[in-house]
Amino acid sequence: EAQVTQNPRYLITVTGKKLTVTCSQNMNHEYMSWYRQDPGLGLRQIYYSMNVEVTDKGDVPEGYKVSRKEKRNFPLILESPSPNQTSLYFCASRETGADSPLHFGNGTRLTVT
Amino acid sequence: DQQVKQNSPSLSVQEGRISILNCDYTNSMFDYFLWYKKYPAEGPTFLISISSIKDKNEDGRFTVFLNKSAKHLSLHIVPSQPGDSAVYFCAASNFNKFYFGSGTKLNVKP
Numbered sequence: 692e693a694q695v696t697q698n699p700r701y702l703i704t705v706t707g708k709k710l711t712v713t714c715s716q717n718m719n720h721e722y723m724s725w726y727r728q729d730p731g732l733g734l735r736q737i738y739y740s741m742n743v744e745v746t747d748k749g750d751v752p753e754g755y756k757v758s759r760k761e762k763r764n765f766p767l768i769l770e771s772p773s774p775n776q777t778s779l780y781f782c783a784s785r786e787t788g789a790d791s792p793l794h795f796g797n798g799t800r801l802t803v804t
Numbered sequence: 805d806q807q808v809k810q811n812s813p814s815l816s817v818q819e820g821r822i823s824i825l826n827c828d829y830t831n832s833m834f835d836y837f838l839w840y841k842k843y844p845a846e847g848p849t850f851l852i853s854i855s856s857i858k859d860k861n862e863d864g865r866f867t868v869f870l871n872k873s874a875k876h877l878s879l880h881i882v883p884s885q886p887g888d889s890a891v892y893f894c895a896a897s898n899f900n901k902f903y904f905g906s907g908t909k910l911n912v913k914p
Contacts (some may be wrong), residue, residue, distance in 0.1 A: 695847070724901065733808070733893060734904040741900065750900060756811070781847055789835055790855050793895075793902065795847030 693718045697782050697796035701795045705771055705804055712767045714782030720794075721787045723765040724749065725757065727778040728798075734781065740765055741787075772803040806832050808896050810905035817912050823881040825908050827894035830875065833905075835895040839879045842891045842907070851892075852879070856860060885914045 695716045704710055716723065717718035726749075736749030740759040754776055756768040760783075769776060779800050783793040806828045819822045825839075835856045854861040854868045854877075861868050867880045877894055891907045897906035 703909055724902070726904075728901075731906050733906040734807070734812075734895075734902075736902055739900060747900075750903070771866065783847075792853055793848075793851040795840075796848065797847045799847070 693794070695782055695794055697780075697799050698749075699799060700797065701800050703802045703804065704751035706773055707771050710769050710772060710778070712780060712782075712801070714767065714796060716765075716782075716784040716794070717763065717765050718784060718786075719762065720784035721762065722791075723759070723782065723784045724793070725755070725767045726781045726783065727751065727776075728781060729772075729778050737767070737780075744749065751755055774799075774803050777801060778800045779804045805820075805830075805904075806906070807834075808903045808905045810892075810908050812908050814904070814909045817884045817910065819886055819914050820884055823879075823884045823888065824885055825879040825881075825892050825894070825903050825910065825913065827877040828864050828875060829877065829896050829903075830888045831896070831898065831903075832872075833898045836866070836897040837870060838895045838897070840893045840895065840904075841888075842893060845908070846894055852886075853878060860881065869875060881910075884910075884914050886912050888912050 725737040726734040738757040740746045782796045825901040844896040885897045
């Protein structure tokens with residue numbers, strides 16, 4: 692089954708403790724991206740990647756890092772999480788080229804205390 | 805400042821009637837527009853899209869209309885079904901960046 696898999700689904704951590712949220716897709720998509728969803732703000736793009744070793748900032752990249760060492764994986768790294776990063780995070784991938792929709796994972800709910 | 809806006813947080817419609825969800829955007833460089841449906845505890849699911857060179861795209865019960873001069877996008881669902889009850893997000897894209905509205909919660913009453 693074609694899918695985007697995120698782990699963990701739920702994560703509670705404390706301020707300053709580094710964490711990684713993993714994302715993997717089995718559709719051989721070159722494009723992958725991360726979003727956060729907050730009430731009243733919809734989904735906002737954090738980072739995206741056009742291909743292996745190619746990443747770029749989205750709308751809200753501050754406080755986040757990403758890496759793209761393999762085509763299928765695109766982890767989101769919070770080096771020093773803060774309470775304002777408490778949010779629902781989604782990873783997505785899509786085929787390269789115009790007019791290709793994003794396919795989303797099921798989300799990771801992160802709470803930073 | 806949000807480049808894509810959904811001004812109606814919620815919409816309630818009777819089963820069998822038409823649901824019309826609206827979306828406005830500010831950036832005339834957007835070249836691709838999408839609608840997503842989201843159930844609780846799941847990721848957004850792609851519903852329908854439209855390229856900026858078109859003004860209408862239809863897929864079964866779902867039709868998306870694009871009015872570029874007004875920078876307005878709408879999704880029509882006909883007929884509406886209780887299973888359509890969900891949060892709907894519109895999105896716009898340019899140069900591989902995606903911008904989403906804040907969502908409209910649709911409730912279809914049996």
